[in-house]
Amino acid sequence: MSLHPGLAAVAGLIGAWRGEGAGQYPTIESFRYTEELTFTDVGKPVLHYMQRTWSPAGAPMHTETGYLRVAGGTALEFVLAQPTGQTELAEGLLVATEDGFACTLESRMVNSGSAKQVDATERRLELAGDVLTTHFAMAAVGVPLTHHLASTLHRHAAAIR
Amino acid sequence: MSLHPGLAAVAGLIGAWRGEGAGQYPTIESFRYTEELTFTDVGKPVLHYMQRTWSPAGAPMHTETGYLRVAGGTALEFVLAQPTGQTELAEGLLVATEDGFACTLESRMVNSGSAKQVDATERRLELAGDVLTTHFAMAAVGVPLTHHLASTLHRHAAAIR
Numbered sequence: 006m007s008l009h010p011g012l013a014a015v016a017g018l019i020g021a022w023r024g025e026g027a028g029q030y031p032t033i034e035s036f037r038y039t040e041e042l043t044f045t046d047v048g049k050p051v052l053h054y055m056q057r058t059w060s061p062a063g064a065p066m067h068t069e070t071g072y073l074r075v076a077g078g079t080a081l082e083f084v085l086a087q088p089t090g091q092t093e094l095a096e097g098l099l100v101a102t103e104d105g106f107a108c109t110l111e112s113r114m115v116n117s118g119s120a121k122q123v124d125a126t127e128r129r130l131e132l133a134g135d136v137l138t139t140h141f142a143m144a145a146v147g148v149p150l151t152h153h154l155a156s157t158l159h160r161h162a163a164a165i166r
Numbered sequence: 167m168s169l170h171p172g173l174a175a176v177a178g179l180i181g182a183w184r185g186e187g188a189g190q191y192p193t194i195e196s197f198r199y200t201e202e203l204t205f206t207d208v209g210k211p212v213l214h215y216m217q218r219t220w221s222p223a224g225a226p227m228h229t230e231t232g233y234l235r236v237a238g239g240t241a242l243e244f245v246l247a248q249p250t251g252q253t254e255l256a257e258g259l260l261v262a263t264e265d266g267f268a269c270t271l272e273s274r275m276v277n278s279g280s281a282k283q284v285d286a287t288e289r290r291l292e293l294a295g296d297v298l299t300t301h302f303a304m305a306a307v308g309v310p311l312t313h314h315l316a317s318t319l320h321r322h323a324a325a326i327r
Contacts, residue, residue: 086245090245096278
């Protein structure tokens with residue numbers, strides 16, 4: 006099955022990614038984590054996305070899932086569900102680079118009745134060959150948009166866990 | 167691993183479900199489909215959800231994914247990502263029945279820049295032992311909230327596809 010032509014700009018994302026990250030936020034202790042992402046071709050002009058993180062001791066931490074859409078060749082639309090009670094629709098324009106792309110995505114959030122309040126997020130994805138760098142900032146629990154997470158991931162043959 | 171006690175009211179959903187459905191909407195031809203749902207315990211007070219449908223000829227149709235949360239024992243929060251470009255946060259109160267529950271959930275939607283406009287959805291889940299009935303209405307593309315999908319699913323030993 007050949008890839009949908011609308012996904013050409015993000016074809017380099019398809020597969021599994023694994024690496025290390027660091028988190029910080031004004032309201033919590035800083036922490037480190039292991040992260041795994043998968044972007045999976047489902048035969049339509051959208052990739053299925055799944056993320057998982059673990060503590061250095063191997064305990065499951067965060068997970069999130071959803072779909073990455075590409076509109077008009079270069080507009081990324083990241084449609085996400087959070088188990089913490091938020092939906093997150095993050096959008097941004099892809100900037101091509103020599104061996105990949107960079108994209109900063111700004112979100113619109115909806116919080117469930119029992120969720121901690123997250124007002125906005127900003128995500129940045131940088132793909133350079135077999136290295137994927139992620140940055141994540143959020144405005145939450147009364148704190149304005151502030152850096153929260155950064156990770157450096159390497160292309161992996163297959164999902165590990 | 168025992169189930170998180172906060173999920174007790176929806177414990178009967180855990181597993182795979184499969185059955186037949188029918189769709190209709192003022193703007194399209196009516197259709198039939200095969201549907202499979204999975205609700206998976208992830209060791210936290212939330213279930214992972216994945217849905218897939220196929221045409222009678224076996225062609226993949228819709229898929230959606232996300233998480234089902236339970237707040238305060240009986241408030242369901244269905245946090246969903248749609249590959250068609252919508253996030254959907256659907257909430258409702260669970261009503262216990264003799265052998266399961268019923269719940270009507272009203273959504274808050276966010277549409278991506280390139281998506282067809284969906285303004286609101288209403289979902290109803292009825293669990294009765296090994297039968298799960300679903301109803302889905304939506305307000306979309308200028309049509310007010312109107313019935314769209316209904317399916318009757320039966321508990322399955324494992325995911326089939």
